[in-house]
Amino acid sequence: MAGATAHPETAELVRAGGAHVPGLLSAIEERLRASADGHGPLLAEQAGLTIAAGGKRLRPLLVVLSAGRPTDPRAADAVLRAGAAIELVHSATLVHDDVLDGAALRRGRATVVARSGRAMATATGDLLFARAFEELTGGGEPEAIKVLSRASSALARGELLQRADAWNPAVPLERYLRRCELKTAVLFEAACELGALAGGVSRAGLGTFGRRIGLAFQILDDVLDVSGPQERTGKQPGADLLDGTVTLPLIVARERDGELGRVDLRSIATAEQAARLCERIVATGALDAARERALTLVAEAKADLPTGLDPERRTALELVADGVVRRYS
Amino acid sequence: MAGATAHPETAELVRAGGAHVPGLLSAIEERLRASADGHGPLLAEQAGLTIAAGGKRLRPLLVVLSAGRPTDPRAADAVLRAGAAIELVHSATLVHDDVLDGAALRRGRATVVARSGRAMATATGDLLFARAFEELTGGGEPEAIKVLSRASSALARGELLQRADAWNPAVPLERYLRRCELKTAVLFEAACELGALAGGVSRAGLGTFGRRIGLAFQILDDVLDVSGPQERTGKQPGADLLDGTVTLPLIVARERDGELGRVDLRSIATAEQAARLCERIVATGALDAARERALTLVAEAKADLPTGLDPERRTALELVADGVVRRYS
Numbered sequence: 104m105a106g107a108t109a110h111p112e113t114a115e116l117v118r119a120g121g122a123h124v125p126g127l128l129s130a131i132e133e134r135l136r137a138s139a140d141g142h143g144p145l146l147a148e149q150a151g152l153t154i155a156a157g158g159k160r161l162r163p164l165l166v167v168l169s170a171g172r173p174t175d176p177r178a179a180d181a182v183l184r185a186g187a188a189i190e191l192v193h194s195a196t197l198v199h200d201d202v203l204d205g206a207a208l209r210r211g212r213a214t215v216v217a218r219s220g221r222a223m224a225t226a227t228g229d230l231l232f233a234r235a236f237e238e239l240t241g242g243g244e245p246e247a248i249k250v251l252s253r254a255s256s257a258l259a260r261g262e263l264l265q266r267a268d269a270w271n272p273a274v275p276l277e278r279y280l281r282r283c284e285l286k287t288a289v290l291f292e293a294a295c296e297l298g299a300l301a302g303g304v305s306r307a308g309l310g311t312f313g314r315r316i317g318l319a320f321q322i323l324d325d326v327l328d329v330s331g332p333q334e335r336t337g338k339q340p341g342a343d344l345l346d347g348t349v350t351l352p353l354i355v356a357r358e359r360d361g362e363l364g365r366v367d368l369r370s371i372a373t374a375e376q377a378a379r380l381c382e383r384i385v386a387t388g389a390l391d392a393a394r395e396r397a398l399t400l401v402a403e404a405k406a407d408l409p410t411g412l413d414p415e416r417r418t419a420l421e422l423v424a425d426g427v428v429r430r431y432s
Numbered sequence: 433m434a435g436a437t438a439h440p441e442t443a444e445l446v447r448a449g450g451a452h453v454p455g456l457l458s459a460i461e462e463r464l465r466a467s468a469d470g471h472g473p474l475l476a477e478q479a480g481l482t483i484a485a486g487g488k489r490l491r492p493l494l495v496v497l498s499a500g501r502p503t504d505p506r507a508a509d510a511v512l513r514a515g516a517a518i519e520l521v522h523s524a525t526l527v528h529d530d531v532l533d534g535a536a537l538r539r540g541r542a543t544v545v546a547r548s549g550r551a552m553a554t555a556t557g558d559l560l561f562a563r564a565f566e567e568l569t570g571g572g573e574p575e576a577i578k579v580l581s582r583a584s585s586a587l588a589r590g591e592l593l594q595r596a597d598a599w600n601p602a603v604p605l606e607r608y609l610r611r612c613e614l615k616t617a618v619l620f621e622a623a624c625e626l627g628a629l630a631g632g633v634s635r636a637g638l639g640t641f642g643r644r645i646g647l648a649f650q651i652l653d654d655v656l657d658v659s660g661p662q663e664r665t666g667k668q669p670g671a672d673l674l675d676g677t678v679t680l681p682l683i684v685a686r687e688r689d690g691e692l693g694r695v696d697l698r699s700i701a702t703a704e705q706a707a708r709l710c711e712r713i714v715a716t717g718a719l720d721a722a723r724e725r726a727l728t729l730v731a732e733a734k735a736d737l738p739t740g741l742d743p744e745r746r747t748a749l750e751l752v753a754d755g756v757v758r759r760y761s
Contacts, residue, residue: 149592195558196558199554199555199558202550202554203550203551203554219595220595221531221532222532222591222595223592223595223596225528225531225532225554225591226528226588226589226591226592226595227588227592228558229524229525229528229557229561229584229587229588229591230585230588230589230592232558232561232562232584232588233561233581233582233584233585233587233588234585236565236577236580236581236584237578237581237582237585240574240577240578240581241578243574244574245569245572245573245574245577248565248569248574248577249566249569249570251565252562252565252566252569253562253566255558255561255562255565256559256562256563256566258558258562259555259556259558259559259561259562260555260559262551262554262555262558263478263552263555263556263559266549266551266552266555267552
C-alpha cells in the first residue's frame with residue numbers, strides 16, 4: 104500500500120520520517136478514497152477522479168511529519184483526519200482554479216471542468232471543501248477546525264488578491280508576498296499546525312516552519328514558470344504571464360530593466376510572446392535573486408525549528424525543506 | 433436597529449418570536465457585516481455587497497426561533513454565531529449559483545459575477561464558505577460544526593444532482609425530492625438544529641421540522657416558477673425550464689399529459705416558449721397537486737413539533753411554517 108503514496112519526489116522523505124510514516128500516508132489515501140466514495144455515484148465520479156489523480160501529497164506528508172510518531176490511537180486518528188482534510192481543501196482549490204483558468208489537464212488527466220463543465224466542477228470543489236470540514240470535525244478538536252477554516256479563508260482571499268492584481272505589472276513586492284502567503288504558505292502552515300496539534304507539540308514553531316517553506320515553494324514555482332523547461336513543469340514557460348499573473352521574477356526584473364515595468368501584459372497573447380518576455384526577465388538575473396530569497400526562507404525555516412523536537416522529526420522536516428529547494432534544480 | 437432586519441415577509445414572525453428576537457437578529461446582521469469588513473477591502477467590496485443586499489434572513493430567523501430565549505451570554509453567543517454562519521453558507525451558494533447561471537441580478541442588485549467576473553465571484557463564494565466555519569468555530573462547539581459541514585456537503589451534492597439531471601424530463605419523483613432535500617431542506621434543518629443546540633433543547637424534533645418546511649419551501653418555489661406572476665417572483669415564468677431544471681410541476685404534469693414527458697427541454701429557448709410550456713403544465717392541474725404536497729409537509733411539520741416546547745417558541749415556529757405556505761398565495 105505504501106507504494107500508492109510514494110511519489111518519486113517524496114519517496115526519500117517518506118523513508119526518513121520513520122517506519123510509521125508509510126502506513127499513515129496509506130491510511131490517509133484510504134480516507135481520501137472513502138471520502139469520495141461514500142457520497143453517491145456523482146461525487147465518486149467527479150471528486151473521486153480528482154483525488155485519484157494523485158499529486159505529491161506534500162501537505163498530508165507535512166501533517167504526518169509534524170505530528171511525529173503517534174503515541175496512541177486517538178493521536179493517529181487525528182493525524183489521518185488532518186492529513187485527509189488538508190488534501191481535500193487543496194484539491195478543492197485546484198478544482199476551482201481549473202474552472203477559472205479553463206484548464207484542460209491537471210496531473211496529466213482531464214480536469215473536472217474539461218470533463219463535466221463549469222457547473223459540475225464548481226459544485227465538486229464546494230463539496231470537497233465541505234468534506235474537508237466533515238472529515239476534521241469527526242475528530243472533535245475545535246482548535247483543528249479553527250486552523251483549517253482560517254487557512255481556507257486565506258486561500259480564497261489569496262485568489263481574490265490574485266484576480267484583483269491581474270495584468271498590473273506594477274504590483275508591489277509586498278502585495279506579491281502577501282498573495283503567496285495567502286494562496287500557498289498558509290496551507291503549508293496549517294498542515295504543520297494540524298500535525299503539531301495531533302502530535303501534542305507546540306504549534307507556533309512548526310507553523311512558522313510551514314509558512315516559510317510554503318512561501319519558498321511558491322516563489323520557486325513562480326521561478327519555474329519563467330525558467331521552464333516545459334518537460335519538467337508540464338507547462339509552457341510564461342503561463343503565468345499569459346494569465347496576467349505578475350510574480351517575483353518580473354517584479355525583480357522590472358527594477359533592473361525599466362521597460363519591463365511598462366509592458367502591457369494584455370498584449371502578451373501567444374506562447375512565443377510569453378517565451379520572449381521570459382527571456383528578457385532571465386537576462387536581468389532576476390531568477391537568481393528570486394531563488395536567493397527562497398533559499399534564505401528555507402534556511403531560516405530549518406534554523407528556527409523548535410529546539411525540543413525529537414531528532415527523527417527534525418531530520419524529516421529538514422529534508423522536506425531541502426526538497427522544496429530541490430524542485431528547482 | 434431591528435428595522436434593518438424586518439423584511440416585510442418576516443416582520444410578523446419577528447414580533448411573534450418574543451422581545452429578544454429583534455435584538456438577536458440585529459446582532460446577527462452586525463456579525464455578518466463585520467465578517468465581510470474584517471478581511472480587507474476586496475472581501476468588503478465583494479462579499480460585503482452580497483451580504484448587504486439583504487434577503488429575508490429566513491435561515492438566521494429559524495436559528496433564533498429554534499433557540500428560544502437565551503438563558504445566558506454563552507447561549508446568546510452561540511445563537512449569533514450560528515445565525516451568521518448559516519447565512520454565510522447560504523450566501524456562498526447564491527454567489528456560486530449566480531456564477532453558474534450567469535445571473536445579472538440578485539435581490540435587485542448586480543450579482544458579484546456581473547460586477548466582477550467569474551473568478552472573483554468563485555473566490556468570493558469560497559471565502560464566504562470559509563468565513564462561515566470560522567464564525568461557528570469561534571464558539572468551540574464541535575457538534576455545531578458537524579451540523580454545518582454536513583449541510584454544506586449536502587448543498588454541493590444537491591447542486592451536482594441538479595446539474596446531472598438537467599434537461600432530463602423523465603427524472604423520477606424520488607430523485608427530485610432528494611435534490612430538494614439536499615439543495616434546500618438540509619440547510620433549514622441545520623438552522624433549526626443549530627438553534628436547538630444553542631438553546632439546549634433536543635435537536636431531532638426541531639431538525640425534522642426544519643427539513644419539512646424547507647422541502648415545502650422548495651416545492652412552492654418551484655410552483656411559483658411555473659405560476660408566476662413575474663412581479664411577485666422577480667423572474668420570468670419558466671426560468672427553471674429554460675435552465676433545464678425539471679421540478680415537481682412538470683413531473684406531475686407529465687403523468688397527466690403524456691406528451692409533456694417527451695418534450696425536448698433543449699428546444700425551449702425563449703421566454704415565450706417557456707411561458708407556453710408553463711401554461712400546458714398549469715392546464716393539467718399539476719400546480720394544485722404540488723401545492724397540496726407542500727401543504728401536507730407544513731401540516732406535518734407543525735403537528736410533530738416536540739411536545740415539550742415552550743408556547744412562545746412553538747407559536748413562532750408555527751408562524752414560520754405558515755409563512756412558507758403564504759409565500760405561495
